[in-house]
Amino acid sequence: GQQVMQIPQYQHVQEGEDFTTYCNSSTTLSNIQWYKQRPGGHPVFLIQLVKSGEVKKQKRLTFQFGEAKKNSSLHITATQTTDVGTYFCAVVTSGTYKYIFGTGTRLKVLA
Amino acid sequence: DSGVTQTPKHLITATGQRVTLRCSPRSGDLSVYWYQQSLDQGLQFLIQYYNGEERAKGNILERFSAQQFPDLHSELNLSSLELGDSALYFCASSVVGTGSGNTIYFGEGSWLTVV
Numbered sequence: 001g002q003q004v005m006q007i008p009q010y011q012h013v014q015e016g017e018d019f020t021t022y023c024n025s026s027t028t029l030s031n032i033q034w035y036k037q038r039p040g041g042h043p044v045f046l047i048q049l050v051k052s053g054e055v056k057k058q059k060r061l062t063f064q065f066g067e068a069k070k071n072s073s074l075h076i077t078a079t080q081t082t083d084v085g086t087y088f089c090a091v092v093t094s095g096t097y098k099y100i101f102g103t104g105t106r107l108k109v110l111a
Numbered sequence: 112d113s114g115v116t117q118t119p120k121h122l123i124t125a126t127g128q129r130v131t132l133r134c135s136p137r138s139g140d141l142s143v144y145w146y147q148q149s150l151d152q153g154l155q156f157l158i159q160y161y162n163g164e165e166r167a168k169g170n171i172l173e174r175f176s177a178q179q180f181p182d183l184h185s186e187l188n189l190s191s192l193e194l195g196d197s198a199l200y201f202c203a204s205s206v207v208g209t210g211s212g213n214t215i216y217f218g219e220g221s222w223l224t225v226v
Contacts, residue, residue, distance in 0.1 A: 033214070042113070042201060042217040043154065088154065090215075098167045099144060099215060101154040 004091055006102040014110050019076040021105035023089035030092050032072045034063060035101075038085040043101075046074075079109045114138065115218035117202050123224045129190040132221045136183055136204030142166070143185040144215060145177055146201040154201065160185055161207070192225045199223075 003026045013019050023032065031050045035043040047056055049065035049072060056063045062075040076083055089102040114137035124130055136143050145157040156169035160179035171177075174192075179185040189196060199220045205213040 042219050043203075044113075045214045045216070048214065098156060098169060099159070100156055100169075101146070103153045 004089065004100055004102040006087075006089060006105050008105055009103065010106045010108070012108045012110060013079050015081060016078050019079050019083070019107055021074050021087050021107075023072045023074075023091075023102050025070045025091055027070070029069045032065060033090045034072075034074055035088045035090060036085050037088065037104075041085075043088060076107075079107070081109050081111055083107060084109050113216040113218060115202060115204050115216050117200075117218035117221050119221060120219065121222045121224075123226060124192060126192055126194060126225055128192050128225075129188065130192065130223065132187040132189070132200050132202070132223070134185045134187070134202030134204075134218060136185070136202075137216055140204035140206050140216070141183065142205045142207060142213075142215075143179055143183070144203040144205075145171075145185070145187050146203065146217075147198050148201060148220075149198045152198075157187070189223070194225050197223055197225045 005024050007022050031048055033048045034046040036046055037043045047063050052069050053067045054065040060077045064073045074087055086104045086106045088104045091100055116135040118133045141162045144159045146154045147157055148154050157171040158177050159167040163179050174190050177187045199222055201217050201220045203215040203217045205215040207213055
C-alpha cells in the first residue's frame with residue numbers, strides 16, 4: 001500500500017539557520033500538499049504542488065515537487081521561532097481518494 | 112478558525128464504553144474526513160465521506176464506524192474502547208473529493224482519553 005516517509009523525524013535548529021524536510025512516496029503522486037501543525041493545534045494547509053519539477057515560494061518557505069512526482073521538499077530559510085511545529089506532507093495517489101499524511105517532521109527552533 | 116466544528120473537545124471515558132464524536136464541516140463542503148493522531152504520532156487516515164456516501168477507507172478498526180448525514184455533518188462512533196484508543200481525533204472537510212486535490216480544512220479535534 002501507499003507509504004509516505006518524511007525525513008528527518010525531528011530537527012532542532014538555531015534561530016536563523018535553514019531547515020529542510022523531505023517527503024518520499026513509494027508510488028507516483030497526483031499531487032502533494034504540505035501542512036503545518038503548531039504544538040497543540042490542528043494541521044493547517046500551506047501549499048499544493050501538482051506539476052513535475054514544480055517549485056513554489058511563500059516568503060521564507062520554498063516547496064519543490066520532484067521530477068518523477070514521487071518526492072517533495074520543504075525548505076525554510078533563516079528559521080524563526082514562529083516556524084516551530086510539525087510539518088506534514090499529504091498525498092493522493094492516482095486513482096484513489098485516500099488522503100495519506102506523511103510521518104511528519106517536528107521542528108524546534110532555539111532562540 | 113477553519114470553519115470545521117468538532118464536539119466534544121475533550122472526553123474521558125472508561126474501557127469498554129462507546130462514544131460518539133461529532134463534526135460539522137465548513138459551509139458548502141461535501142467531503143468529510145476522519146483522522147486519528149496518537150501522542151507524538153502522525154495523522155492516521157480513518158475514513159472519508161462524500162455527500163453522504165463512504166468514499167475511502169483507511170486503517171479504521173471494526174470497532175469504529177462513521178456516517179455522514181443528509182445535512183452533511185458526520186459522526187464517528189468508537190465502541191468497546193481500549194486504552195490504546197486514547198488519541199486526538201480530527202475531522203476535516205473539503206469542497207469535493209480528494210481526487211481533485213482540494214485543500215482539506217481541519218477542525219480543532221476531539222481529545223479522547225480512555226481510562
